[in-house]
Amino acid sequence: MLNAEYLLRSFAAFATERGQSHVHTQTATDWAARGPSVAQRDARLKAVCRFVRHVRVEDARHELPPVNHFGARKTRRSPHIYPAAEIDRLIEAALRLRPKGGLRSRTYATLIALLSVTGLRISEALKLTVADVTRDGLLIRETKFRKTRLVPLHDTAVAGLNGDLAHRRPLFRD
Incomplete structure (x- = not known):
């Protein structure tokens, strides 16, 4: 209901x-x-x-109460726009995560970098797979409104993703 x-x-x-x-x-x-x-x-x-x-269209005897009687106001926090230096510090901190040599630190660093250059929602970025990285950009499936879209990437972002994938490929099982 x-x-x-x-x-x-x-x-x-x-x-x-x-x-x-x-x-x-x-x-x-x-x-x-x-x-x-x-x-x-x-x-x-x-x-x-x-x-x-x-x-009320059919019966005017219904009274319309005051909409804001209780004074509730929905407020949203102002978004924080991360400056480039702050993003760089976040990526550096992610790369220092332990255990060294594992994928966790590179995963977080790549995620932060990807979010900063694409404008993806966190839920969209977390659902990405290797198959979603195409020559034309990132294929985002099931967006907020259950649609699919293509997010074009700058050459530097493509190079960063390819570097990350190259680091991961030896760890994939055939």
């Missing part, structure tokens, strides 16, 4: 207990206030508001 469907069923049961067959602002805010956090109270009230916008 979808979250909106679950919420609206819960609200309908709450309003029915009060003997109401139409949405009333006070009932909607009372029901939404039962949410355990400001964000959840806000989500509950917004679900009712979306519903009311549709049903």
Whole structure:
């Protein structure tokens, strides 16, 4: 069951207990206030508001509650843009990871470098396989929106990936 469907069923049961067959602002805010956090109270009230916008077309007796009654605001942290020197320090630190001679340090260094030059999401980079490295760039399968795309690479990025693959090939089993 979808979250909106679950919420609206819960609200309908709450309003029915009060003997109401139409949405009333006070009932909607009372029901939404039962949410355990400001964000959840806000989500509950917004679900009712979306519903009311549709049903008011046919029956104006439904009241539209105030959308931001609980004052919840979604905020995102500002992204941190890594300067080149900081990326270089991260790669150097990754190459110092123990155990020496294993693939872990080179894997992390390559991952950091790849993320810094391609703009890939971490989930996309982690799903890459050797077969995804093509002459035309990186083949990204199942992106955030379940699509496939080709990410072109600069010659220096291709050289870096080829160097990393050359280091790994002796470790592959035939």
